Amino acid sequence: MSENPASLNFHQARFCVSADKLHQCPDDSLAEVAFAGRSNAGKSSAINTLTQNGKLARTSKTPGRTQLINFFDLNIPGIRIVDLPGYGYAKVPIAMKTHWQKHLDAYLQHREALKGVVLVMDIRHPMKEFDEMLVSWCEKTGMPLHVLLTKSDKLTRGPAQSTLLKLTAQLRKRLGDGVTLQTFSALKKEGVDTLRARLSELLLPPQDAAQDDQA
Numbered sequence: 001m002s003e004n005p006a007s008l009n010f011h012q013a014r015f016c017v018s019a020d021k022l023h024q025c026p027d028d029s030l031a032e033v034a035f036a037g038r039s040n041a042g043k044s045s046a047i048n049t050l051t052q053n054g055k056l057a058r059t060s061k062t063p064g065r066t067q068l069i070n071f072f073d074l075n076i077p078g079i080r081i082v083d084l085p086g087y088g089y090a091k092v093p094i095a096m097k098t099h100w101q102k103h104l105d106a107y108l109q110h111r112e113a114l115k116g117v118v119l120v121m122d123i124r125h126p127m128k129e130f131d132e133m134l135v136s137w138c139e140k141t142g143m144p145l146h147v148l149l150t151k152s153d154k155l156t157r158g159p160a161q162s163t164l165l166k167l168t169a170q171l172r173k174r175l176g177d178g179v180t181l182q183t184f185s186a187l188k189k190e191g192v193d194t195l196r197a198r199l200s201e202l203l204l205p206p207q208d209a210a211q212d213d214q215a
C-alpha cells in the first residue's frame, strides 16, 4: 500500500523547542494539539507511548517534571503536539505556580495554532478542580476536547470493570456530546490507535473540505 503523504506519522516526532513564555513558542502557523492535565497525570508518558519514543518527553515519578511548554514536530511541517507543564503540584513554590499559570493561560488563550486539547486524567482521580476549569474553558471557547483516562492498567481488581463503567458514564454526562473520551494505558500501550485517530482528526484538515476546495 502506498503511503499517503498527508497522513501523520507519530513515531517520526522530534523535539522542537521548550518555551517558558508565549513569545518563545515556535511559529504560530498550522496546527497543534496540547496535552494538559494535573501534575503526574501521565501527559509526557502518553506522548512517549503515542510516538513510540520512550525518551521524547521527560517523565518522572516526581510530580512537576515538565516545567516548560515542550513542542514536538510531527512529520508534516508546522504540525505539532505540545506537552504542557502539569497543573496543581502542591510542592511547587507559589511564585512559580503563578508564573506557570500565567503563561499556560496565555498559551491557551492566544495560540492560533491550537486546534484541540487532550485532557489527561489519572483514571483513579478524574475531574479535580483544574480539570473542571479546563473543561469549562473548552466549552466556553468551543475548543475541541479529547479526554484521556490514563493509567487504566491500575484498575485491575475485581470490581474494576464496573467502576470504570460508572466513571465513564458520570464523565460522559458532565462532558457533553462534543467531547470525546477514551481509556488509555502507557504501561500496557492500550488506547494508542484511538488517540492517534482523534489527533489526526484534530490536526489535519478534513478530507472532504480539502476535496471540495479543489472541485
Ligand SMILES: Nc1nc2c(ncn2[C@@H]2O[C@H](COP(=O)(O)OP(=O)(O)OP(=O)(O)O)[C@@H](O)[C@H]2O)c(=O)[nH]1
Binding pocket: 037, 038, 039, 040, 041, 042, 043, 044, 045, 046, 058, 059, 060, 061, 062, 063, 064, 065, 066, 067, 084, 085, 086, 087, 150, 151, 152, 153, 154, 184, 185, 186, 187, 188
Ligand atoms: N501504571 C502506569 N503508570 C503510568 C502511566 N502513565 C504514566 N505513568 C507513571 O506516572 C508517573 C508520571 O508520569 P508523567 O508522564 O511524567 O506525568 P506528567 O503528567 O507528564 O507529569 P508532570 O510533567 O509532572 O506534569 C510516572 O511514574 C509514569 O511512569 C500508565 O499508563 N500506567
Ligand SMILES: [Mg+2]
Binding pocket: 043, 044, 045, 058, 059, 065, 066, 083, 086
Ligand atoms: Mg510531564
